[in-house]
Amino acid sequence: MAGSPWGPKGGDDGKGSGGGSGDGGGGKKPGPRNPWVSPDPVDINRGRKPRGPSALDELLRKGRGNFGGGGSDGGGGMQLPGDGRLWKWGIGGALVLALAFSSIEIIGEGQAGVVTTMGSYSRTMGPGINFKLPAPFESVKVEDVQSIREMKIGATSNESRNFVLTQDQNIINLGYEVRWRVRDPHQYLFQIADQENTIKEVAESAMRATVANYTLTDAIGPRRAAIEGEVRTRMQQLLDKYRSGVTIEAIQLQRAVQPEEVTDAFNKVTAAQQERESNINSAEAYASAQLETARGAAASFDKIYEEYKLAPEVTKRRLYYETMETVLAPVDKVIVESGGVTPYLPLPELKRRAAPATEAAQ
Incomplete structure (x- = not known):
C-alpha cells in the first residue's frame, strides 16, 4: 500500500519502513497528496500566497445574508440586504404620506x-x-360661521359702572349684551385686526349715541325695546362700513338704573315730574270743560237766533222775562202795582227762619 494515494505520507513512518533509499537522505520519498484533506499550514507557508474564498463560498455567504443568516465577516448580527436603500424608501414613504394628509x-x-x-x-x-x-x-x-356668540358690556353686576348721559342731562348705569355671528370669514379674519375688541368699541359707541336721544325715564322703562333696535341698526351700519364680515343678531339691555350716588336727587326729580304731569292734566281737563261749556252756549245762542228771525217781538219778550226771572230770583222784594195793595205776608222771611230750625231737628 506504499504506492496508494490514501496511504500515510512519506517520511511519517520511515523509521519502520525499510532501510536506505536512493535519495541519499536516509528518508523515504513522499507519495501523492490526498485532495480531500486541507493542506498543512506548513505547505501554505512555503512561499505560496493564500487562496481567497471560492465561488461556492461566496454564493453561500450571499444566500445566508439574503435569508438573514449570520455572516462570518465579523459582527455576528443580522445583516439586511440594501440597508441604505431601505432607509431611503422609508423616509420617502413617510414624506409622501405627510404630503397626502x-x-x-x-x-x-x-x-x-x-x-x-x-x-x-x-x-x-x-x-x-x-x-x-x-x-x-x-x-x-x-x-x-353658525354659532351665535355673546359679549357682555357695561354694568353686569351691582359693583360695576358704565355711566351714560341721557337726553335730559341725567346719568344712567347701563349693562347690556351683544349677540353676533361671523357672516364672512374672509372679511372677519383679514379686514379687522382685533375682532372682539372692535365689536365691543362699536357697541359702546352706538349705545352712547342712541341713549343720548332718550330721557332717563324712557331708558329705564317704556322705550328700552326702541333703544335696543336702534343700537343694533347703528352697529350693523358701522361694522358693514368696516367690512368686518359680522352680523349683529340682537342687543339686550340687562341693567338700566340710576347711580346710587344720585338716588335721592333722582327720586326728588321723579316726584317733581309726576306733580308737573298731574298739574298739566288738571289744567287740560279744566280747559276742556270750559271749551265744551262755551261751545254749548254758542250752540244755544245759534238756536235762539234762528227763532228770533222767525218772530222777533215774541222772542225779545221771552228773553226779557227769562232774564228778569234770573236776576230777581235771589232778591227778597215784592213788586206790586199801585192801587189796591193788599197786606203783604212776608213768606220768604218765614221760610228763612224755618230753615235753621228744620236743619237742627234733623
Missing part, C-alpha cells in the same frame, strides 16, 4: 375654511372634504 382638509358643519397661499388669501372652503396644496404652500384657518 396635509393636502386634505375636512371642514365641519357650520364652519368655513379660509385658505391662504403663502400668507395671501386664496379662497374659502365649505363644509365637507376639500383638497389643497400641501403645507407650507397653502394653509387653512377654520372659522365657525
